[in-house]
Amino acid sequence: MPQFTTNRTLINPHFEGYKLSFTPSPHLQQFPLVQRATQSRTGINARGFQEVASRVRHNHLAVGKDSAMYVAEDGSVVLIRLDGGQSDVNKGLDGISLRVVFQLPEYVLDPTRVHAEYPAAACLSQDMWLVTDGHGMAFLIRIPDDMSPAHVIASWELLVSNAAIPAPFQLHAAAIVAPHLAIAILSSAAPSANEPSSSKNKEQSMFDIWAVRVPLSDPSASATAPFEVAWRRRGTNIPLSVEYVPVRKAFVLIGGSSYHDIASQPVQPYDPAPDELVPIPRAGDNVDMSIATPPPYSWTQTEDTVTVAFALPGATPKTNVHAIFGSGTLSLRVGSPPLPQPLYTDAPLWDVIHPASSLWTWERGTATTAGLLTVHLDKAHPGTRWSHVFAQGFEVHEVSETLDPSELASIRETLDKYTASLQEGASDLGHGVPSLAEGERDDEVDSSVGHSVLLTWVGNDGSVCGPADDSPAVVLSLTLPGVKDTLSLVAKNDVDGPLYTLDDAGLAWKHVATYPALAFVLASKRDTRFTFHVSSTAVLAFDSGARNNGGGNVYIYRGCGPGDKWAKQGVFQQSPEAGALLGVGTVSSKEGQRVLLCLTERMLAVCRGVF
Numbered sequence: 157m158p159q160f161t162t163n164r165t166l167i168n169p170h171f172e173g174y175k176l177s178f179t180p181s182p183h184l185q186q187f188p189l190v191q192r193a194t195q196s197r198t199g200i201n202a203r204g205f206q207e208v209a210s211r212v213r214h215n216h217l218a219v220g221k222d223s224a225m226y227v228a229e230d231g232s233v234v235l236i237r238l239d240g241g242q243s244d245v246n247k248g249l250d251g252i253s254l255r256v257v258f259q260l261p262e263y264v265l266d267p268t269r270v271h272a273e274y275p276a277a278a279c280l281s282q283d284m285w286l287v288t289d290g291h292g293m294a295f296l297i298r299i300p301d302d303m304s305p306a307h308v309i310a311s312w313e314l315l316v317s318n319a320a321i322p323a324p325f326q327l328h329a330a331a332i333v334a335p336h337l338a339i340a341i342l343s344s345a346a347p348s349a350n351e352p353s354s355s356k357n358k359e360q361s362m363f364d365i366w367a368v369r370v371p372l373s374d375p376s377a378s379a380t381a382p383f384e385v386a387w388r389r390r391g392t393n394i395p396l397s398v399e400y401v402p403v404r405k406a407f408v409l410i411g412g413s414s415y416h417d418i419a420s421q422p423v424q425p426y427d428p429a430p431d432e433l434v435p436i437p438r439a440g441d442n443v444d445m446s447i448a449t450p451p452p453y454s455w456t457q458t459e460d461t462v463t464v465a466f467a468l469p470g471a472t473p474k475t476n477v478h479a480i481f482g483s484g485t486l487s488l489r490v491g492s493p494p495l496p497q498p499l500y501t502d503a504p505l506w507d508v509i510h511p512a513s514s515l516w517t518w519e520r521g522t523a524t525t526a527g528l529l530t531v532h533l534d535k536a537h538p539g540t541r542w543s544h545v546f547a548q549g550f551e552v553h554e555v556s557e558t559l560d561p562s563e564l565a566s567i568r569e570t571l572d573k574y575t576a577s578l579q580e581g582a583s584d585l586g587h588g589v590p591s592l593a594e595g596e597r598d599d600e601v602d603s604s605v606g607h608s609v610l611l612t613w614v615g616n617d618g619s620v621c622g623p624a625d626d627s628p629a630v631v632l633s634l635t636l637p638g639v640k641d642t643l644s645l646v647a648k649n650d651v652d653g654p655l656y657t658l659d660d661a662g663l664a665w666k667h668v669a670t671y672p673a674l675a676f677v678l679a680s681k682r683d684t685r686f687t688f689h690v691s692s693t694a695v696l697a698f699d700s701g702a703r704n705n706g707g708g709n710v711y712i713y714r715g716c717g718p719g720d721k722w723a724k725q726g727v728f729q730q731s732p733e734a735g736a737l738l739g740v741g742t743v744s745s746k747e748g749q750r751v752l753l754c755l756t757e758r759m760l761a762v763c764r765g766v767f
Contacts, residue, residue: 159611160629160647160656162538163667167652168718169667171672174725177714180754183764186731187252190230193738193757197275199344204361206412207345210326210394212685212700213361215290217739218754219638220279223745224753225287228277233258233287233306234761235299236753238745252762257299257306260289271324271345280328280338284309284331286370292322293380296370310323311380314342314366329407330370331400333616338370338388341398341407346390365389365415367407368616387618395636396607399643404479404662406621408643409612410697417618426474451555452498455545460538460650462509464545466490466498466529470521477518477529481511486546488531498529504547508536538649539627605679606648633695636688638742639750644668646689651676655692669715671695672723677713686740690750690767700737701756707732710754712766726766734759742767 165409172279193216218225224236235257260275273290280286288294293313296308313322323344330340346362368383391414400407409415455464468490473755476491484505490497513534521527535542543556545764608628615621630648635641653674657667669692676688678697687698693714701708709729716723730737735757742750745764 158662159627159665160539161665161667162649162654166654166718167581168650168670168672168716168720170719171716171723173673174677177724177725177726180726180765182712182726182728182766184728184730185252185762186734187254187760189228189254189758189760191230191232191234191254191256193226193416194229194513194738195738195754195757206361206363206392206394209754213396214274215324215637215686215739215741216274216276216328217637217741217753218277218285219741219753220285221282221640222744222746224284224638224741225277225279225280225285226739226755227260227277228256228285231275232256232299232757233260233277233641235460236743239749240741252760255303256758258295258308259299260287260295261293263289263291264435265522273324273344274325276327276664277380278327278340280330280332280370284372286327286338286340288325288327290324292324294327294370296372300600305414306531306744312370312383313369313380314344314368316344316347316364325366326394328395329400331402332372333400333405333409335698336371336373336374339400339407339616340368340370341409342366342368343394353421354602358689362390362392363394364418365391365409367616372540379387386616387614388418389612389614390418391415391612396609396631401643401658401662402429403611403660404615404621406615406662407614408615410609410634410645411612412607413616414608414610415612419722427606434583451553453545453555455555456557457535457542460535462533462535462542462545464531464533467526468529468533470495470522470525471523472518472520472527474518474520477516479531481509481514482624483511483536484508486531490529501508504550505533506542506544506547510534510536510585517671524625590658606632632678633687633689635760636690636696636742637740638744639690641691644689644691646671646695648675653695655689668692670718671713671715676712683708683709685737688740690742693767696740696752696766698740698754701730701734702736707734712765728763730756730761731752731759734761 175598180197195216216226220239225233227233230757235258237253238251275288275290277285277287283299285297286294286301287297293311295311296309298309299306314325316323325342325344328341328343330338332338344364344366346364349394366388367386369386391411391413395411397407397410399410400406453464453466455462457463472490473623478489482502485502486500488498488500488507514532516529516531596743600660607630609631610628613621631644631645632648632653635644642657644655646653646655651673653671654667655669655671656666659666674695678684681697681699683699683702684697686698687695689695694715695713697711699708699710706732709727712726737754737756739755740753742752749764750767751764752766754763
């Protein structure tokens with residue numbers, strides 16, 4: 157069964173659109189950086205699409221409860237606090253202090269090294285951070301309260317297959333899992349198998365996901381040690397996000413592929429050659445070239461609808477069609493014209509449907525051309541793939557999901573006419589799409605919004621602890637870094653964005669709210685670098701600013717109730733001198749209010765009153 161089930165009572169079919177509103181009005185402050193951030197570093201290159209996409213998504217800002225951190229272009233590690241301290245690198249800032257707490261060792265470029273990763277940081281506690289240099293090393297540092305430089309507690313390096321040189325890795329997450337132990341999740345390019353190069357091999361880049369142990373107590377040895385690996389997995393995509401769920405004592409890897417254990421390689425799909433798809437007669441086969449009897453109907457399906465098409469004599473009166481929809485049954489009877497007609501009495505369906513929103517349409521033909529009776533069954537479980545229309549064993553000869561192109565064209569034409577009649581007010585069933593999208597919806601563009609992901613649950617000890625479900629979901633938004641609420645995500649359901657949260661036991665996702673028409677409005681933002689949300693309060697889309705050489709916009713889409721026709725939308729722009737956006741996150745002020753931080757190449761934007 158799918159992990160994400162939509163609660164239809166939370167979908168708003170009457171939603172009209174977002175209206176620009178200046179209440180609440182965010183208070184924006186922008187401060188120039190002495191230690192500038194950058195996304196252009198020596199050795200940072202990508203060998204394929206997955207690495208390019210991961211570079212674009214990389215968040216250069218790490219956040220804790222009331223502080224944040226980034227690595228400047230010169231390797232200095234800068235701590236950001238909302239305390240207005242005066243012993244800072246940047247003095248005189250209104251409620252903000254920035255100071256260098258650590259300096260990464262200068263790396264001598266090795267000509268044999270293929271590439272490097274971005275340096276990164278992760279907050280483990282109020283005074284303890286894990287910092288990586290992008291060249292294969294990590295440092296556990298403790299920051300004193302007396303404004304003195306940070307103390308290095310320990311350092312590690314990632315050695316693959318007993319190599320002498322550490323492998324570059326990307327830091328995705330780190331969490332304390334025991335009183336004196338943390339686990340960090342890293343990713344690195346998987347070693348190549350030295351196979352002959354081909355187009356298929358080039359496309360199948362593999363990435364290793366490492367869970368490494370980080371002891372938090374002061375170690376007895378001061379030398380850099382190899383990481384102790386807790387578990388290792390492999391997939392074809394770099395994770396989009398990694399989150400730790402304490403109640404499950406497990407990490408969830410959210411990415412474009414599943415991540416399997418290295419010891420158990422997955423079965424690779426076999427792509428047959430074109431000539432292998434042609435049936436080859438063999439001795440003893442009955443090769444009958446006569447025209448086979450056509451099936452009684454044709455059918456196809458989408459995520460939420462099963463469409464069944466019956467060919468009838470074109471002169472059949474509409475009054476001869478009688479259909480009754482039950483939650484799990486279909487009764488269909490057509491009068492008695494000359495040709496055999498469909499007759500089903502309480503026929504059990506393959507799965508349950510919504511009777512009230514299921515319907516049928518009749519496209520009348522002529523005396524010499526067939527008409528088309530089309531039955532539209534509204535799935536009660538959107539996303540579930542039906543293997544047949546009727547329950548197993550009901551039909552003597554079950555009909556596979558096939559649809560002749562000419563019939564499909566007729567069905568589409570019929571649906572177009574029916575939708576037009578709805579929008580012209582000929583029916584009281586409501587509009588097909590919100591008025592926000594009328595005349596402007598582009599299915600090809602809308603379908604490209606979001607990321608298709610799979611969820612892989614891995615326990616601290618490497619055991620698989622998640623549901624056995626390989627159904628992908630399209631994610632529109634992830635939780636804003638720094639928000640410590642229940643793990644949640646916004647998925648894509650047609651043009652809407654249902655918000656799902658993980659239940660208290662960490663076992664199931666629950667649909668708790670909906671951002672209506674979110675996929676539609678996000679489709680118009682072609683320069684978006686990050687899309688995050690804060691529970692059901694707001695979704696924030698951040699422009700990268702690369703197209704305008706800085707000064708990107710931040711779009712805010714407020715949540716609304718299931719029956720609201722309008723929702724609020726806000727927007728603010730960063731300084732044109734700021735440069736490209738590199739990272740975002742939220743920290744808490746002394747008053748407990750969330751403050752939004754936006755890190756750009758040359759400035760730090762501090763925004764209050766967004767949430």
